[in-house]
Amino acid sequence: MKLLEERIKADGNALNENVLKVDSFLNHQIDPQLMNEIGKEFASLFANEGITKIVTIETSGIAPAVMAGLHMNVPVIFAKKSKSLTLFEAMLTTRVYSFTKQESNDISISKKYISEDDRILIIDDFIANGEAALGLVNLVEMTNAKVAGIGIVIEKSFQPGAQKLKDLGFRVESLARIAKLSNGEVTFVNEKVEELV
């Protein structure tokens, strides 16, 4: 997605070879117009998958997921990282390790909002090692619903998550695919191909 790649080039901050900071438009400050375009793009990519619900994870997945839900006209459910006093009904829980935060978290969704007839689109802001996305796949599969696709805003293609999910048979669509972070520079997968030609 050209608009997103341009924004990453302009405002993303490659802190080191592993960490891309996009706090100015996605992870702390959010650009609603960009999120709207991202939502449209997911809606178009997964238009033929019969999606009935979107599942994401708090916090940074919510904005792109809600915009995708708006354009696909389906509800969005966000998995929670901690238990709430006001969520009493049966929760499905799985454990996710975050390499960025170097900690494990239980993530949960309520059984109530997903049925086995649902076709789920999983959306998240980043994919690196794939732990969060795999956790969401686990939660969805516990409900016997079908994971019909996985939409990622920014894929760190130099880490194994996206490939791992594709190897498991899932359709993964990432709107920006990063081949390399170095010296404060971001190189996308399509640029790398061009360089090699």
Place this chain on the structure above:
Amino acid sequence: MKLLEERIKADGNALNENVLKVDSFLNHQIDPQLMNEIGKEFASLFANEGITKIVTIETSGIAPAVMAGLHMNVPVIFAKKSKSLTLFEAMLTTRVYSFTKQESNDISISKKYISEDDRILIIDDFIANGEAALGLVNLVEMTNAKVAGIGIVIEKSFQPGAQKLKDLGFRVESLARIAKLSNGEVTFVNEKVEELV
């Protein structure tokens, strides 16, 4: 906002005299179409306030805030409840007590995204005792920007938060104002007035 009040009547769950559960369209499952209408309503209510940025707090403030940002064409910043490894720049922090969760949390925003020329609209999903909104007011005032309004999706008018903020001179607009929760029933402020007539 009629659409929201109807939705609360239909799908809200008054767990007891203090807790209204709206997990089916706001706090766990999100209805993007409803959020879009909520965003439009905030944009219309605060159209003459010269808003330059929206500030909300993770997690449930994000969806309504981003939709308001879309219709007002301004960025959204969400305050974070815990420190992130990838947020290195100067953070402004204040402490907020949650009566619902019975715990205190530090909430933070980066200095970088708010300047003293900004006119800020604070948006949150609920107001009860007003602790979260007051925390956001504190954070904004640390930047010397102006709080130009406070938009709340659901106000528990039987608790003191909204009045506290009005007494401090802030314009508070709540899209649904709850007078009473009892026996699983929700009574709105406007219904109560009608009953008394």
